[in-house]
Amino acid sequence: MNRICNLFGIKYPVIQGGMVWCSGWRLVTAVSNAGGLGLLGAGSMHPEMLQAQIEKCRSVTDKPFGVNVPLMYPEIDRLMQLIIDQKIKIVFTSGGNPKLWTQKLKDNGITVAHVVSSSKFAQKCVEAGVDAIVAEGFEAGGHDGREETTTMSLIPPVRQITDLPLMAAGGIGSGEAMLAAFALGADGVQIGTRFALTQESSGHDNYKNLCLTLEEGDTKLMLKKVMPTRLAKSAYASLIQAAEDRGASPDELLAIRGKGRAKKGMLEGDLENGELEIGQIAAQFRTQQSVADVMQSIIGGFRDGLTRLDQQVADVFGTNQ
């Protein structure tokens, strides 16, 4: 049996990233009901909102689901206590040191995965005793690592340093890319962008529909002096770009950014002033699909991709034998 499926009690090793403003109960339960693992994105929820979302999930599915917690969350003690009290079984942590919370969560019977963007942090995950690792490349949407290591460059060295169950993220939204991630050494995938743009995503239609028109090169890793974040083009992104081009300081960038930009863009649909977090592969998608259709396409592409790959490799060696 696949190790990711075994660890989380799911049918397919496809994790839906717990994204701010997109990963509410509708998306999470749709993914879990389709055989993957849905993750609530606690990063954009007050603890009370998270509790309501957890309750809603439980009323809609009896399948496993989890919660993603960015470790820079301001009220993290309260949030983690709520997660423990609610008897959540799966937590993905991201951004920050995996040693901070892993043991406490595990002591409470929670399976813990941590998201990293470098081998160095994967090593910290091993030392912290996590159950699984997500290694996420530069092409991913939202908050990215400072090293800018891409998924293709990142997965093999992370696999090299640990035998833990490993999920690849960044640039993965199809069965073919999932197969590529497995070839690089992953046991599963975490998919953000493609799920963010489904019908069940809680992102605003303006945001989703704009992302579905993006071309290659229309997202960019910005705000590197502050907190590297991949954003879709927008009036706001152009402001940031201009500031960065003229050498703006971290403080200036933070001032331009202000507060609540992601909420404004992704939840409220303000395409001028909002921050629109999305990955490079948005350029590959043109319609809002249902989660069921997305999962079928990914799993079908994964299975068919292997058949094609078997033939491709045979073609390479066939004439040499």
Add this chain to the structure above:
Amino acid sequence: MNRICNLFGIKYPVIQGGMVWCSGWRLVTAVSNAGGLGLLGAGSMHPEMLQAQIEKCRSVTDKPFGVNVPLMYPEIDRLMQLIIDQKIKIVFTSGGNPKLWTQKLKDNGITVAHVVSSSKFAQKCVEAGVDAIVAEGFEAGGHDGREETTTMSLIPPVRQITDLPLMAAGGIGSGEAMLAAFALGADGVQIGTRFALTQESSGHDNYKNLCLTLEEGDTKLMLKKVMPTRLAKSAYASLIQAAEDRGASPDELLAIRGKGRAKKGMLEGDLENGELEIGQIAAQFRTQQSVADVMQSIIGGFRDGLTRLDQQVADVFGTNQ
């Protein structure tokens, strides 16, 4: 038979990128003799030097080899005439419009591949009538595309728009990564970094040995306002970084850069003042290997990787049937 092998008359669909200062006759013939396709890097050769290198190749191997020509080459008419006169059979062009030279080269019996970093340019390749396309991602060393699209994000859309023989480049230096590239839709791979760091590479030992100590994050795409180039850390790279952080103009950046930086770093081994072009995956290698060992490792990893992948996919579906 594999289409890349068929097109170029080679045993394995592994192309050695025609890199400035690294891709001389020793590297090229070692790769071609090992069953891949070696490419002379004309970008760092005067026409007379290229002629001498071609003659040297022919004295050492009867296997196919080719020439890489960056289309911004200053004496390009003379260079192309030399290539035609020398009856070179394979030319890879890069940087610039594939329509400029493809027809002329093909009229002279030359097989033409063009290197792109976007689907848009892949479409131009189709219109120009090239025989094959190299799609190269953000993680690659040296000159990169402005869109910053990674190999994982780039190969599927390029495959989508054309059925031409397609080679993936950027982040590929192992059989596992080659397998991943095939899963994404490539028919072959172009490998730069790993070959640049072999014993047969004409790069200076200082340059090669420095690159073999790099960690993740130690290369960076710089000079984006001028000509995006992935460089290893060095005193010179720090100068550029500081200038970019303070918002230096394109002219200032060009002034800091001056002339001959890549030659100084990569050929002459000046690690302080030279430009050290190398890809992200340098972090995966620690010793100067022979080309024969590298080829054996890549081809072996490609073959063994498929066996492992077949099992991994069976593990996913095994319990669901």
